[in-house]
Amino acid sequence: MTVREKVEVGRKHCRISQKAESDDFFGNWRGSRDSRDSRRRDTRPLRRDYPVSCGHTMNFDFDESHVLLRKSVREFARAEIAPYADGWDSDERFPTELVPKLASMGLLGIRIPEEYGGSGMDTQAYALSIEEIARVDGSIALTVASHNGLGTGHLLAFGTEAQKRRYLPMAASGQALAAWALTEPGSGSDAAALRTTARRDGTDWILNGSKTFITQGSVCGFCVVLARTNPDVPNRSGITAFIVDRGTLGFTASKHLRKLGCRASDTAEIVLDEVRVSDGQRLGDVDHGFADTMRILDRGRVSIAAMAIGLGYGALDKAVAYAKARSAFGKPIAAHQAIQWMLADSKTELDAAALLTYRAAWLSDRGGRYSEAASMAKLLASESATRACNAAVQVHGGYGYVREFDVERHLRDVKLCEIGEGTSEIQRMVVAKNLLAR
Numbered sequence: 001m002t003v004r005e006k007v008e009v010g011r012k013h014c015r016i017s018q019k020a021e022s023d024d025f026f027g028n029w030r031g032s033r034d035s036r037d038s039r040r041r042d043t044r045p046l047r048r049d050y051p052v053s054c055g056h057t058m059n060f061d062f063d064e065s066h067v068l069l070r071k072s073v074r075e076f077a078r079a080e081i082a083p084y085a086d087g088w089d090s091d092e093r094f095p096t097e098l099v100p101k102l103a104s105m106g107l108l109g110i111r112i113p114e115e116y117g118g119s120g121m122d123t124q125a126y127a128l129s130i131e132e133i134a135r136v137d138g139s140i141a142l143t144v145a146s147h148n149g150l151g152t153g154h155l156l157a158f159g160t161e162a163q164k165r166r167y168l169p170m171a172a173s174g175q176a177l178a179a180w181a182l183t184e185p186g187s188g189s190d191a192a193a194l195r196t197t198a199r200r201d202g203t204d205w206i207l208n209g210s211k212t213f214i215t216q217g218s219v220c221g222f223c224v225v226l227a228r229t230n231p232d233v234p235n236r237s238g239i240t241a242f243i244v245d246r247g248t249l250g251f252t253a254s255k256h257l258r259k260l261g262c263r264a265s266d267t268a269e270i271v272l273d274e275v276r277v278s279d280g281q282r283l284g285d286v287d288h289g290f291a292d293t294m295r296i297l298d299r300g301r302v303s304i305a306a307m308a309i310g311l312g313y314g315a316l317d318k319a320v321a322y323a324k325a326r327s328a329f330g331k332p333i334a335a336h337q338a339i340q341w342m343l344a345d346s347k348t349e350l351d352a353a354a355l356l357t358y359r360a361a362w363l364s365d366r367g368g369r370y371s372e373a374a375s376m377a378k379l380l381a382s383e384s385a386t387r388a389c390n391a392a393v394q395v396h397g398g399y400g401y402v403r404e405f406d407v408e409r410h411l412r413d414v415k416l417c418e419i420g421e422g423t424s425e426i427q428r429m430v431v432a433k434n435l436l437a438r
C-alpha cells in the first residue's frame with residue numbers, strides 16, 4: 001500500500017486529535033501518560049496563525065494527511081531501512097534491493113501527480129518524508145531527495161507532456177531512478193561556469209563534457225544534464241537542460257568516489273563523449289536552463305534542510321536514550337547539567353530549523369519564488385544538525401566515536417548538508433543578496 005493510500009485509509013479511521021496523543025508538532029514522541037483518560041486529552045486543534053517576514057500569514061498546522069504520512073514513513077523507515085543502514089554504510093553499497101520497496105511506498109513519486117503514477121502530494125509531505133527517512137539513514141534520504149527534488153522535479157516543472165508521459169511513470173515505479181547533473185570538476189558553487197557543451201547537429205544535439213559528484217549517477221535510468229548551448233552570451237544565459245538515458249552511446253558513469261558520509265548513496269562521475277540526443281530530449285527552452293535550475297534548487301534546498309533536521313533529531317533521540325542509560329559519578333549522565341545543556345541546545349536549534357524548513361515547504365506549495373526562505377532553512381538546518389550530531393557523539397563519549405552506536409554515522413552523513421545543493425557560504429550569499437536588494 002502506498003503512503004498515499006495509507007493516508008486515505010487513515011483519514012477514514014482516525015481523528016486528527018490523536019496527533020496530540022502520540023506525536024508533537026515536530027513528530028517527536030510525546031508519550032501517552034494520559035492517553036487512557038480521554039477527558040484529560042487536549043483535543044484543541046493546534047491552529048496558530050503567525051505573520052512571517054515575507055508578508056504572508058502562515059498556518060503552522062500540518063493537515064491530517066501530513067500527520068498520517070509522517071507516521072507511515074516512520075514505520076517504513078524503522079522496519080525497512082534502520083536495521084540495514086549500518087551494513088550498507090560499511091560496505092559503501094547502494095542498496096538496489098530497496099528501490100522497489102521505496103517505490104511501492106510511493107516515495108519515488110511523492111510529488112508526481114497521480115495521472116503519471118505518482119502519489120501527487122505536496123512539498124510539505126515531501127519534506128516530512130525525507131526527514132523521517134533521515135532519522136535513520138542519510139544515504140537513503142539523499143537518494144530519495146535527489147530523485148524527487150532534482151531529476152524528476154526538473155521534468156515535472158519544465159518537461160513537455162510527452163516527456164512527462166515517458167519518464168515520470170518509470171520514475172514513480174522505481175523502474176528508472178533519476179539523476180541530475182549540474183556540477184563539474186571545475187565548477188560547483190559557480191555553476192554557471194560549466195563547460196559541458198551541447199551543439200546542434202540537424203535536429204539532434206551532441207553533448208560533450210564531464211560531470212562529478214552526481215547522486216545515483218551510476219544507478220540511474222536517466223539523467224538531466226545541464227550543458228552550454230551558447231558560448232557567445234553571458235554564462236548564465238546560454239545553458240540548456242537535456243534528458244539523457246543512461247544507455248545512450250557515449251554516456252558513461254563510474255562510481256569510485258569514496259566519501260566521508262552518505263556512503264550508501266551512489267555518487268558518480270559522468271563522462272559525455274559525443275552523446276547524441278534528439279531535440280525531443282531537450283528539457284525547457286534553449287539557453288534558459290540556468291534560470292530553471294535555480295528554481296529546481298530552491299525545492300532541492302528544502303529537501304536537504306529536511307534531511308539535516310531528520311539526521312539531527314535521529315542523533316538527538318539516541319543521545320537522550322544513552323544519557324539516561326549511562327552512569328558516571330554515581331548517577332545517570334543525564335543528571336549532569338553539562339549533558340542537559342547539550343541536549344537542550346540541540347533540541348532548541350533543531351526545532352527552530354524545522355520551523356524554517358516547514359515554512360519554506362509551505363511557501364513552495366503556494367507558488368511564487370521562495371529562494372530566500374529555502375536558503376535560510378538549509379543554512380540553519382544543516383549547521384544546527386551538524387552541531388546536534390556532534391553533541392550526540394560527545395554525549396556518547398568513547399562509544400560515540402566507535403561504530404557500535406549510529407551517532408558517528410549521523411555526524412558523517414550530516415556534513416553533506418552543509419555542502420550539497422549549495423554550500424552554507426552560497427546560502428548566506430542568497431540571503432544577503434535578497435536582504436540588500438530591499
Ligand SMILES: Cc1cc2nc3c(=O)[nH]c(=O)nc-3n(C[C@H](O)[C@H](O)[C@H](O)COP(=O)(O)OP(=O)(O)OC[C@H]3O[C@@H](n4cnc5c(N)ncnc54)[C@H](O)[C@@H]3O)c2cc1C
Pocket residue numbers: 146180181182183186187188189190212213214215216259262267416419420421422423424425426
Ligand atoms: C555526496 C554529494 C552529492 C552531490 N550530488 C550532486 C548531484 O546529484 N548533482 C550535482 O549537480 N551536484 C551534486 N553535488 C555537488 C555539490 O552540489 C557541490 O559539491 C557543491 O555545490 C559545492 O561545489 P564544489 O564542490 O565545486 O565546491 P567549490 O565551489 O569549489 O567551493 C569550495 C569552497 O569555496 C567556497 N566558495 C565558493 N564560492 C564562494 C564565494 N563566492 N564566496 C564565499 N565562498 C565561496 C564554498 O562555499 C566552499 O567552501 C554533490 C556533492 C556531494 C559531496
